[in-house]
Amino acid sequence: MSRYSALGLLRGALTGHKHWQPAWRDPEPKSHYDILIIGGGGHGLATAYYLAKVHGLRNIAVLEKGWIGGGNTGRNTTIVRSNYRLEPLHNFYEFGLKLWHGLSDELNYNVMFSPRGAMFLGHSDADMVKLAERGDAMRCDGIDADLLSRDEVAKLEPLLDMSRDARFPIEGGLIQRRGGTARHDAVAWGYARGADSLGVDIIQKCEVTGFVRDGDAVVGVETTRGRIGAGRVGICVAGHSGHVAAMAGLKLxxxxQTLQAMVTEGVKPMINTVIMSQSLHCYISQSDKGGIVFGGDPDNWPSYAQRGDPSIMEGAVAQGLALVPALSRLRMVRTWSGVTDMSFDGTPIIGETPVPNLYINGGWCYGGFKATPASGWTYAHTLATGKPHPLNAPFALDRFERGATIDETGSGPMPNSR
Amino acid sequence: MMQITCPHCGPRSQSEFVYGRTVDSVVALDAPADQAMTALFTRTNPRGPDDEIWRHTYGCRAWIVITRHRVTNEITATRAVGSEALP
Structure with missing residues (x-):
């Protein structure tokens, strides 16, 4: 793999840009791999990359039913942050945030990480108490969090409706200045290129249709491109976790559910941070291209449809316009939706399953993108050693039967209550 | 947007309804611990049809059961909640 550099670009410019090579190979599947990862999204590709880079393994394949990064990696709002209240969550995401800060260098691929600040707005005294509590919890573990007054919020985001008779009056906020956004596709492509250069086979258009068992243990998978043997198999398919796990007889x-997001036409810079809210469910940021990216609630009923209900979009936009009235005349140019794997406590699942040799990474709800590097790092550790990394040990699949759920919002064991 | 045929009120817009949970998550009060755990914390979650309990919240307020395909949203059956919704 040739390194990307400014010098290379210059050389290309002088020679008609004829030197570009595909960033990864398109190999035929081998008959056996030491580790097979099902799912070629950001998480699966990051897992493969760290398996090769950190653990020195080489006989690895990533199986993707469509094209890499075509699922939820390409269907999110690209927000990166680690501002969680509970210790296992903020420590895990903070580990990821540190990886994000060096990711473009690490991968020699510009993931366009932009630490512009991730800000939660508070709309009442109760909100401000919750935000202060969360900020304090983060600072106890050395994670940056600043409680903002009303005036400080207004200074950061001059276009917010700060009037006292606003639909959602703003009392203050909590900002994590090291949070921000990144380019979603580049994350998948960067990890794919990195993994491929270390010998990982990325096999696209290869859907897993069943597991090959030897007694209880999984020893391979059946795919649309034939049977592939494996030492260990890692499921990493986000919204389709339940579908794939069911092939191994697991009920997760x-x-x-469907989560929708949307983007407006491009305009000059007007939103400086990522704006979120403690009371509402609406998040607004501006892409580097200028489009205003909106996200909101998931459609609160189960679905694999990858398309959502317009009433949910209307709700997200109504909240966004109430916060930033200046957005009202922008035209929406694109909407999309992904299948999110809502877990029963709102926390991801990374670890062993009751089936020998079979591991799972899922339950990301609607917050998987920011976790990509940390998820890959810890899942790679789990797959390489057969044991969880200390950071993902709390995210074990059996935590529900042990009563050790990690419920950030305190909203109880219902996937549609987050 | 889906249209759901309430067994009591006839066809109505989905926005009148609120999703509750799946039928397989209904658990008897005296169920043994492992069954209760399965019903409370796991779902079949098929990429196909499943039986779901919805409530006609902004209509007759009755709980109903619908059989809906999770990819196409096609609703093949709706019925009033009765003994069949219980385990």
Missing amino acids: PVES
Whole structure:
């Protein structure tokens, strides 16, 4: 693999850009791999990359039923942050945030990580108490969090409706300045290129249709491109976790729902941070291209449809316009939706399953993108050693039967209550 | 947007209804611990049809059961909640 560099670009410019090579190979599947990862999204590709880079393994394949990064990696709002209240969550995401800060260098691929600040707005005294509590919890573990006054919020985001008779009056906020956004596709492509250069086979258009068992243990998978043997198999399919796990006879603490997002036409810079809210469910940021990206609630019923209900979009936009009235005349140019794997406590699942040799990474709800590097790192550790990394040990699949759920919002064991 | 035929009120817009949970998550009060755990914390979650309990919240307020395909949203059956919704 040739390194990307400014010098290379210059050389290309002088020679008609004829030197570009595909960023990864398109190999035929081998008959056996030491580790097979099902799912070629950001998480699966990051897992393969760290398996090769950190653990020195080489006989690895990533199986993707469509094209890499075509699922939820390409269907999110690209927000990166680690501002969680509970210790296992903020420590895990903070580990990821540190990886994000060096990711473009690490991969020699510009993931366009932009730490512009991730800000939660508070709309009442109760909100401000919750935000202060969360900020304090983060700072106890050395994670940056600043409680903002009303005036400080207004200074950061001059276009917010700060009037006292606003639909959602703003009392203050909590900002994590090291949070921000990144380019979603580049994350998948960067990890794919990195993994491929270390010998990982990325096999696209290869859907897993069943597991090959030897007694209880999984020893391979049946795919649309034939049977592939494996030492260990890692499921990493986000919204389709339940579907794939069912092929191994597992019933997961996951319900799949649709999450929609949308983007407006491009305009000059007007939103400086990522704006979220403690009371509402609406998040607004501006892409590097200028489009205003909106996200909101998931459609609160189970679905694998990858298309959502317009009433949910209307709700997200109504909240966004109430916060930033200046957005009202922008035209929406694109909407999309992904299948999110809503877990029963809102926390991901990374670890062993009751089936020998079979591991799972899922339950990301609607917050998987920011976790991509940390998820890959810890899942790679789990797959390489057969044991969880300390950071993902709390995310074990059996935590529900042990009563050790990690419920950030405190909303109880219902996947549609987050 | 889906249209759901309430067994009591006839065809109505989906926005009148609120999703509750799946039928397989209904658990008897005296169920043994492992069954209760399965019903409370896991779902079949098929990429196909499943039986779901919805409530006609902004209509007659009755709980109903619908059989809906999770990819096409096609609703093949709706019925009033009765003994069949219980385990």
